[in-house]
Amino acid sequence: METSKVKFLERTLMGPGPSNIDPRVNAAMTRPIMGHLDPEFLKLMDENMILLRKVFKTENPLTFPISATGSGGMEAALANIIEPGDRVVILVNGVFGERMADIAKRYGAEVKVLEIEWGKVFSPDEVKNFISKHAPIKMVGIVHAETSTGALQPLEEISYIVHNYNSLFLVDTVTSLGGTEVNLDQWGIDITYSGTQKCLSCPPGLAPVSFNEKAVEAVNNRKNPIISWYFDVSMLRKYWETGERFYHHTAPITMNYALWEALKIVEEEGLEARFERHSKLSNLLQNALEALGLKLLVEKNYRAPMLTSVLIPEDISDLDIRGKLLTQYSIEIGGGLRNLKGKIWRIGLMGYTCQKKNIALLISALGQCLNDSGFKADINAALSVLNGE
Amino acid sequence: METSKVKFLERTLMGPGPSNIDPRVNAAMTRPIMGHLDPEFLKLMDENMILLRKVFKTENPLTFPISATGSGGMEAALANIIEPGDRVVILVNGVFGERMADIAKRYGAEVKVLEIEWGKVFSPDEVKNFISKHAPIKMVGIVHAETSTGALQPLEEISYIVHNYNSLFLVDTVTSLGGTEVNLDQWGIDITYSGTQKCLSCPPGLAPVSFNEKAVEAVNNRKNPIISWYFDVSMLRKYWETGERFYHHTAPITMNYALWEALKIVEEEGLEARFERHSKLSNLLQNALEALGLKLLVEKNYRAPMLTSVLIPEDISDLDIRGKLLTQYSIEIGGGLRNLKGKIWRIGLMGYTCQKKNIALLISALGQCLNDSGFKADINAALSVLNGE
Known part of the structure; x- marks a missing residue:
C-alpha cells in the first residue's frame, strides 16, 4: 500500500466532537516548542491551571490537564479514587456511563449500576432509593451531558443526596464544559474530568481534571498504591500543582499551547x-x-x-x-x-x-x-x- | 495571579527531548481538523501505521501510536502483557529501566531486577546468568537508549538468550527510534514502545508501539482482563488495526497529522x-x-x-x-x-x-x-x- x-x-x-477550532488555536500550535521543564512552559502550565479553574468554577488547587484524551481523563479519575473492593454506584443512561462502570470494574470496584432508558435523565428520587439500598458507597459516578444521547443531567439535588450518604461525587463533564454551566464548587462535585475537543474547541489530546480536597484526601488515604503509573495523580501533582515541578512524563507541549489559547478565547468571550x-x-x-x-x-x-x-x-x-x-x-x-x-x-x-x-x-x-x-x-x-x- | x-x-x-521540529511538522498541525472516524482520517491512520512499520523495521500488523506520551507507551506495553503473579525480569541501568520495574509491579508482576551501574550496558553473560537463576520468566524488559545516561544497549545477543528461555522480549525504543538502527523483526523484539518527541522530531503526545504475533497471542491468552481501559490493545486494535474501525476513544487528530508529516520526512531522508x-x-x-x-x-x-x-x-x-x-x-x-x-x-x-x-x-x-x-x-x-x- x-x-x-x-x-x-x-x-x-x-x-x-471534535468540533472546529478557532484559527487562533491553530496558530497557537505553531509556536516554537519549549522543553517541558522550561521556565516559560512552567508559566504556561500555571496559567492553564488558573484558566481551567475559571471554566470549572472551582478553587481546587488540583485542576490540570491529563496528557490523554477525555477517556483517559475518565480512567485517571476512577483509577485514583477506586481501590479493589470499594463499592461504587454508577448511574448509566448512555455509552459513557457504561464506560465508567467498565473502568471501575477493571480497577477492582464492586460496581452497582442503576441504568435507565438512554436519552432520559435521572430523578433525585430514583437515585436516592438506589443509593440507600446499597450504602455505604465510596463514590457515585454520573455523566453531565451524555455524549451518546444529548441528555443534560441536572446535578445539584443528586449531589446533595450523594453527600448525605457520605459518598464522593464524580461527574463526567467531557461534553458540557465550556458550553453550559459547570459549577464544581457550588454543586459539590468532588472529582471531574473533561475533554478539550468539545465546547473548548481545542483539538483532542488533553483531558482537564479537577479533584477537590476530599478527593485528594481519598487519594492520600489509599491503602493500595494506584495501579496506573501514567494516571497517578499523587505523582502528577508534584509536576503540576505543588511547585516542585518534579518530572513525571514529557507533557504534550503543543497541545498545552492549544489549550492555553482556547481557554483565553473562552475567557475573552x-x-x-x-x-x-x-x-x-x-x-x-x-x-x-x-x-x-x-x-x-x-x-x-x-x-x-x-x-x-x-x-x-x-x-x-x-x-x-x-x-x-x-x-x-x-x-x-x-x-x-x-x-x-x-x-x-x-x-x-x-x-x-x-x-x-x-x-x-x-x-x-x-x-x-x-x-x-x-x-x-x-x-x-x-x-x-x-x-x- | x-x-x-x-x-x-x-x-x-x-x-x-523534546527536540526541535521541522517547520513542515509545525505546518502540518494547522491542517483542518477532521473527525476521528472521517474516511480521510482513517487513511491517515493507515499511513501512520505503514510508516511506523518502516521505521521500526517490522511487518507487525499491530504497530500504531498510543494516544499518550512515551511513558504512556511504556504503561501500555506492560499493562497488556503482565498479569498478576507473572514473573518478569527488568534490566535496569537508568531511570527508565527503574520506571519499567515500577509499572510492572503496579500491574501485579513478580519483578526480578538486575541493576548495573548507570551509564554501563549489560553483557549477554550477566543477563544469561540472571535469567537462568529466575526462569521460567514471562518477559524480559530492557531499554535500548537509556535517556537518563545516553548508553546504547546492544540487543541481538540478549534477544537470543531471552528467547532461549521462552520469554517475551520487551524493548524501550523511546530515544533510539529514528536516530539509530531499531530492527524489531531481525532482532526478535516482541514488544516495543517509543515516543514522538525524540529522533522523530514531532511534538510530544503520541507513543508508537508495536506488538508481534507472539505478543498479541500473549494478550489474547490472558486469564484476567487488562486492568487499564485506555491502554487496552485488545480494544485499540479494533480501532487501529483490524479494519473494523470500532470507536474506542477520540484520537488526537493534530498530533497524528504531525506524526504523519514527521514520518514522511524520515522516509524522504x-x-x-x-x-x-x-x-x-x-x-x-x-x-x-x-x-x-x-x-x-x-x-x-x-x-x-x-x-x-x-x-x-x-x-x-x-x-x-x-x-x-x-x-x-x-x-x-x-x-x-x-x-x-x-x-x-x-x-x-x-x-x-x-x-x-x-x-x-x-x-x-x-x-x-x-x-x-x-x-x-x-x-x-x-x-x-x-x-x-
Missing part, C-alpha cells in the same frame, strides 16, 4: 455569554429540525445545548444521509452508538462550531438529502425559523 | 542516511566536548548517537551553567536524574536538532559559560574539531 493519499479536507464538524450563545443557537437548531419534520430524542427540558439527538425517520438510511452530508457538503454529524445505532443522528453545536451559519448550512443540506431520499422535509419552514431570529 | 505572561521563546532544544547523520554528528559533538576539556560518562563503544552525557567538572555549578545557556543563548540541555543529578549534563542531537550549526552554537556557548565560571575550556581546539570535518 502506498502512502501520501490523504486529503486534508475542511469539514464543518457538527458531530459529537466570557463564560455566561458563551453559555447564552450555546443555549440560544441550540434552541434555534432544535426548532429548525422540528420544522423540517424531524423528531428529537430527548425531552425539551433535558436537552444538552451543545448536542442534539434527532430520530432518524422510518425508511431513511442512516449511512446514506451521513455519507452524502460528508461527501457533498463536507459536514460531519454523528450516528447513534450501541442500541441507538441507526436510530439517531447526533448533531453538535460546540464551541467554535456553534455559529448560526453552520445551522443554516446543516438545515439546508440535511433537508435536501432527506428530500432526495423521499422524505418530505419542509426546508422553507425550517429556514424561516432561523430568519425569525 | 494574572495570566498572559508566557513568552513563547525559540529554543535550541539540545536536551534529552532515508533511514540509513538519517542514522549516518546522527552517528557522524554525534562523533563530532563528542570529540568537540573532549577537546573543550570535558569527560564523557559512557564508554566510547556504547554511546547513543542522539544523546551524550558529559561529566560536570568539579567546582562547576550545574544549575548556573544550564541557566546561562538557557537565558543567554536560548539553548536547553538536560541535567542528570536521580543519582546522576548535579553530576552530568545530557546533550541531545535528535532528529531535526541534529545539525552541525547546533553543535557549533552549543560548543561556543558552553565553552564561554565554563570559562566564565573559572574552568579553562579550550574553545579554539573544540571548534577546530568541527572545522576539520
Whole structure:
C-alpha cells in the first residue's frame, strides 16, 4: 500500500466532537516548542491551571490537564479514587456511563449500576432509593451531558443526596464544559474530568481534571498504591500543582499551547455569554429540525445545548444521509452508538462550531438529502425559523 | 495571579527531548481538523501505521501510536502483557529501566531486577546468568537508549538468550527510534514502545508501539482482563488495526497529522542516511566536548548517537551553567536524574536538532559559560574539531 493519499479536507464538524477550532488555536500550535521543564512552559502550565479553574468554577488547587484524551481523563479519575473492593454506584443512561462502570470494574470496584432508558435523565428520587439500598458507597459516578444521547443531567439535588450518604461525587463533564454551566464548587462535585475537543474547541489530546480536597484526601488515604503509573495523580501533582515541578512524563507541549489559547478565547468571550450563545443557537437548531419534520430524542427540558439527538425517520438510511452530508457538503454529524445505532443522528453545536451559519448550512443540506431520499422535509419552514431570529 | 505572561521563546532544544521540529511538522498541525472516524482520517491512520512499520523495521500488523506520551507507551506495553503473579525480569541501568520495574509491579508482576551501574550496558553473560537463576520468566524488559545516561544497549545477543528461555522480549525504543538502527523483526523484539518527541522530531503526545504475533497471542491468552481501559490493545486494535474501525476513544487528530508529516520526512531522508547523520554528528559533538576539556560518562563503544552525557567538572555549578545557556543563548540541555543529578549534563542531537550549526552554537556557548565560571575550556581546539570535518 502506498502512502501520501490523504486529503486534508475542511469539514464543518457538527458531530459529537471534535468540533472546529478557532484559527487562533491553530496558530497557537505553531509556536516554537519549549522543553517541558522550561521556565516559560512552567508559566504556561500555571496559567492553564488558573484558566481551567475559571471554566470549572472551582478553587481546587488540583485542576490540570491529563496528557490523554477525555477517556483517559475518565480512567485517571476512577483509577485514583477506586481501590479493589470499594463499592461504587454508577448511574448509566448512555455509552459513557457504561464506560465508567467498565473502568471501575477493571480497577477492582464492586460496581452497582442503576441504568435507565438512554436519552432520559435521572430523578433525585430514583437515585436516592438506589443509593440507600446499597450504602455505604465510596463514590457515585454520573455523566453531565451524555455524549451518546444529548441528555443534560441536572446535578445539584443528586449531589446533595450523594453527600448525605457520605459518598464522593464524580461527574463526567467531557461534553458540557465550556458550553453550559459547570459549577464544581457550588454543586459539590468532588472529582471531574473533561475533554478539550468539545465546547473548548481545542483539538483532542488533553483531558482537564479537577479533584477537590476530599478527593485528594481519598487519594492520600489509599491503602493500595494506584495501579496506573501514567494516571497517578499523587505523582502528577508534584509536576503540576505543588511547585516542585518534579518530572513525571514529557507533557504534550503543543497541545498545552492549544489549550492555553482556547481557554483565553473562552475567557475573552466570557463564560455566561458563551453559555447564552450555546443555549440560544441550540434552541434555534432544535426548532429548525422540528420544522423540517424531524423528531428529537430527548425531552425539551433535558436537552444538552451543545448536542442534539434527532430520530432518524422510518425508511431513511442512516449511512446514506451521513455519507452524502460528508461527501457533498463536507459536514460531519454523528450516528447513534450501541442500541441507538441507526436510530439517531447526533448533531453538535460546540464551541467554535456553534455559529448560526453552520445551522443554516446543516438545515439546508440535511433537508435536501432527506428530500432526495423521499422524505418530505419542509426546508422553507425550517429556514424561516432561523430568519425569525 | 494574572495570566498572559508566557513568552513563547525559540529554543535550541539540545536536551534529552523534546527536540526541535521541522517547520513542515509545525505546518502540518494547522491542517483542518477532521473527525476521528472521517474516511480521510482513517487513511491517515493507515499511513501512520505503514510508516511506523518502516521505521521500526517490522511487518507487525499491530504497530500504531498510543494516544499518550512515551511513558504512556511504556504503561501500555506492560499493562497488556503482565498479569498478576507473572514473573518478569527488568534490566535496569537508568531511570527508565527503574520506571519499567515500577509499572510492572503496579500491574501485579513478580519483578526480578538486575541493576548495573548507570551509564554501563549489560553483557549477554550477566543477563544469561540472571535469567537462568529466575526462569521460567514471562518477559524480559530492557531499554535500548537509556535517556537518563545516553548508553546504547546492544540487543541481538540478549534477544537470543531471552528467547532461549521462552520469554517475551520487551524493548524501550523511546530515544533510539529514528536516530539509530531499531530492527524489531531481525532482532526478535516482541514488544516495543517509543515516543514522538525524540529522533522523530514531532511534538510530544503520541507513543508508537508495536506488538508481534507472539505478543498479541500473549494478550489474547490472558486469564484476567487488562486492568487499564485506555491502554487496552485488545480494544485499540479494533480501532487501529483490524479494519473494523470500532470507536474506542477520540484520537488526537493534530498530533497524528504531525506524526504523519514527521514520518514522511524520515522516509524522504532515508533511514540509513538519517542514522549516518546522527552517528557522524554525534562523533563530532563528542570529540568537540573532549577537546573543550570535558569527560564523557559512557564508554566510547556504547554511546547513543542522539544523546551524550558529559561529566560536570568539579567546582562547576550545574544549575548556573544550564541557566546561562538557557537565558543567554536560548539553548536547553538536560541535567542528570536521580543519582546522576548535579553530576552530568545530557546533550541531545535528535532528529531535526541534529545539525552541525547546533553543535557549533552549543560548543561556543558552553565553552564561554565554563570559562566564565573559572574552568579553562579550550574553545579554539573544540571548534577546530568541527572545522576539520
